[in-house]
Every structure is written in structure tokens, then in C-alpha cells.
Amino acid sequence: MDRSVKNCYPCHMARPRQFDEERVLHAVRDQFWNAGYAATSLQDLMRVSGLGKGSLYAAFGDKHQLFLRALRSYLDDSLGYLREKLDSAPRALDALRAFVMAPVSDPGGAAARRGCLMANSTCELATADPEVLAEAGRTYEGTTALVAECVVRAQKEGDVPADADPIETARALLAAQQGLVFMGRTGLDFDKLTATARSLAAQLLPGAG
Numbered sequence: 001m002d003r004s005v006k007n008c009y010p011c012h013m014a015r016p017r018q019f020d021e022e023r024v025l026h027a028v029r030d031q032f033w034n035a036g037y038a039a040t041s042l043q044d045l046m047r048v049s050g051l052g053k054g055s056l057y058a059a060f061g062d063k064h065q066l067f068l069r070a071l072r073s074y075l076d077d078s079l080g081y082l083r084e085k086l087d088s089a090p091r092a093l094d095a096l097r098a099f100v101m102a103p104v105s106d107p108g109g110a111a112a113r114r115g116c117l118m119a120n121s122t123c124e125l126a127t128a129d130p131e132v133l134a135e136a137g138r139t140y141e142g143t144t145a146l147v148a149e150c151v152v153r154a155q156k157e158g159d160v161p162a163d164a165d166p167i168e169t170a171r172a173l174l175a176a177q178q179g180l181v182f183m184g185r186t187g188l189d190f191d192k193l194t195a196t197a198r199s200l201a202a203q204l205l206p207g208a209g
Contacts, residue, residue, distance in 0.1 A: 021059065022073075024049045029070035033117045036124055037067055068131055074117050075139045083146055092154035093205060099147060100173055100201045103180040104194045112184030112193055119181045144170045160205070169204075176200040 027048040031040055042053060042063065049056055060066040082099075089095035098105070103112050118139050125132040147170035154160040160169070180197050 024051065024056075024059075025070050025073050028066060029074055029117070032067055032070055033074075033114065033120070036120065038124065068135070071117065071121060071132070071135055075135060078118070079139070079142050079146065082143065086146055086150045091159065092150045092157055093159035095150050096147070096154060096160075096173060097201050097205055099150075100177050100180075100204065101197050102177060103184050104190070104197045109184075109190035109193075112180075112190060113187070115185040116178075116181050119178055120185070123182075140174065143174055147173055172204055176204060 027050075028045050031044055031048045035044065040063075045056060045063065045066065046053060051059075056066070060069055085098065086092075086095045089098070103116075105111065118136060121132055122136045126136055127133075144167060148166040151160055151164070151166040151169045155162050155164065155166070180193065180200070183196065184193055
């Protein structure tokens with residue numbers, strides 16, 4: 001959002017923020033990511049942000065609005081990162097394989113156990129929170145579109161069959177990746193999870209080495 005239109009009060013009435021908004025959003029995002037929405041208290045948010053209740057809520061609204069701001073920030077960052085990774089790979093097939101394998105890309109398995117903030121939030125809140133459900137839909141459709149673009153590039157490079165539907169292929173890859181995220185959250189042995197990821201990548205992308 002354009003900072004020049006952040007509020008509608010006259011300039012002489014506006015009080016300058018005395019904190020780094022992005023830093024606060026990242027701090028509360030990590031709190032929600034690690035503990036979940038329901039288990040995160042106001043005291044937790046005050047602790048990680050370094051702000052009092054009045055400052056926190058004046059800047060971001062209540063807990064729910066703060067969560068949505070943090071979630072949207074995460075989603076925008078994630079989509080931007082995904083586009084960069086897909087576009088920068090020398091071959092599209094390698095980028096698609098890395099996308100499927102992302103949940104086991106951390107050798108220590110910490111990423112697999114932590115899961116994805118969007119996936120975690122969808123499981124916890126989507127059935128009761130239409131705004132979270134809308135964000136999930138936006139994210140998964142955006143991810144599908146980016147992966148489908150990469151599938152088209154892989155087809156042009158001769159690594160994916162020309163008759164494969166890019167959108168359906170992208171959705172299959174996303175479903176495989178998110179399944180791995182869920183399995184990682186259950187505490188499945190990391191070596192078994194990695195073997196499963198490799199099997200999925202080999203079956204869905206048979207040209208991958």
C-alpha cells in the first residue's frame with residue numbers, strides 16, 4: 001500500500017511510527033507460524049514485536065487483522081520467491097523437480113516439521129474463517145499459474161510431453177508438494193519423507209534425473 005495514503009488524517013495530526021513495520025510483521029509471522037493462530041496470545045505478540053497492546057493494535061488492528069496482514073506478507077513473499085526460483089533455473093524440469101522436493105530441501109528436516117504457514121493456517125482456520133480461505137485460494141491459484149508457466153517452458157525444452165495440460169500438471173505437482181508438507185508435519189521419519197518426495201518427483205516428472 002502507498003505509504004502516502006496510509007491514513008486519511010491531516011499530516012499535522014498523524015503521529016509517526018516509532019518502529020519498523022516490516023520487522024514487526026516478520027516477527028509476528030514467525031510467532032503464528034511456530035505456534036499457530038489459536039495458541040498465539042496477545043502477550044506472545046507483544047513479546048515478539050516489542051510493542052505494547054495499544055501500539056500494536058493501533059498499527060495493525062486486532063489479533064485477527066494482524067494475522068491476516070502477516071499471512072498476506074508471507075504469501076506475497078512466497079509467490080515472489082517461487083517466481084524467481086522457477087525463472088532462474090537453467091532448465092524448467094529442474095525447477096519443477098525442486099518445487100516438488102522443496103519440503104525436504106533442508107537436510108536437517110526442520111522445514112518439513114515446521115511446514116508451510118499457508119498450509120498450516122488452512123488446516124487450522126479455513127473451515128471457519130472465510131478470509132483465510134480466500135487467501136488460500138489466491139495463493140494456490142497463483143502458485144498453480146506460476147508452475148504451469150514453468151511446465152510450458154519444460155514442454156518447449158522437450159522435457160515434458162507436449163500433450164500434457166500445463167494447469168492440470170501444475171495442480172498435480174502442487175498436490176504432491178502439499179502432501180509432503182502435511183506428512184512432514186505429522187513427524188514422519190525424514191529419510192522416509194525424502195524417499196517419498198523422490199518417488200513423487202520421478203513419477204510426475206519422469207524426465208528428471
